[in-house]
Amino acid sequence: MSTALSPTPTAVVFDLGKVLLDFDYGIVARRLAAHSGRDAEQIRGLLDQSPLLFRFESGQMTNDEFFREVSALTAYTGAFDEFADIFGDIFTAIHPMIDLHAQLRARGVPTFIFSNTNDLAVRHIRANFPFFAQFTDYIYSHEAGAMKPDHRIYELVERRTGRRGAELLYLDDRKENVDAGHARGWRVVHHQTPEQTIAAVRAAGLL
Numbered sequence: 001m002s003t004a005l006s007p008t009p010t011a012v013v014f015d016l017g018k019v020l021l022d023f024d025y026g027i028v029a030r031r032l033a034a035h036s037g038r039d040a041e042q043i044r045g046l047l048d049q050s051p052l053l054f055r056f057e058s059g060q061m062t063n064d065e066f067f068r069e070v071s072a073l074t075a076y077t078g079a080f081d082e083f084a085d086i087f088g089d090i091f092t093a094i095h096p097m098i099d100l101h102a103q104l105r106a107r108g109v110p111t112f113i114f115s116n117t118n119d120l121a122v123r124h125i126r127a128n129f130p131f132f133a134q135f136t137d138y139i140y141s142h143e144a145g146a147m148k149p150d151h152r153i154y155e156l157v158e159r160r161t162g163r164r165g166a167e168l169l170y171l172d173d174r175k176e177n178v179d180a181g182h183a184r185g186w187r188v189v190h191h192q193t194p195e196q197t198i199a200a201v202r203a204a205g206l207l
């Protein structure tokens with residue numbers, strides 16, 4: 001990637017988890033464990049990066065199906081609404097990155113959320129994090145029926161943004177995800193710290 005010769009991107013694509021919001025499935029595991037027959041580490045193993053979560057986040061299960069399956073696997077005895085509250089409440093703000101997003105919006109730069117996620121998480125985030133309403137559009141795995149780094153969801157980003165190649169600047173903390181964007185000619189930042197990412201956005205000419 002040449003920074004000197006590349007044109008300035010015209011939109012920024014943000015991953016959500018570990019970029020704008022930190023998350024910890026240990027929190028939900030401990031809270032579900034208090035209402036179930038399993039210990040928190042077992043429950044965490046059922047959720048965090050698990051085949052079950054993959055099915056949920058790739059749109060193969062409804063909220064109710066996910067709830068029923070987690071309840072059956074963990075002997076969780078609470079109701080759906082309580083489960084939804086517990087399951088969604090795992091996020092904390094990464095303020096320097098939320099500030100970066102606000103600066104881009106103030107400059108009129110279109111911004112997009114591009115996330116492997118699920119409907120319970122999105123509902124919780126919408127209700128609790130006002131910054132989340134400020135993006136131009138949202139591309140979610142559970143709606144797309146494909147997860148990053150599957151090329152189909154990158155194609156959907158290109159359609160929804162109306163942009164391709166170096167017109168897009170993409171920020172994600174997972175190497176396999178940024179590699180898939182880079183392979184399409186997107187400009188990419190492998191997010192590790194807010195300081196490095198903000199410097200990269202500035203170097204791209206957007207700040």
Ligand SMILES: [Mg+2]
Nearest residue numbers: 015017018173
């Ligand atoms: Mg992430």
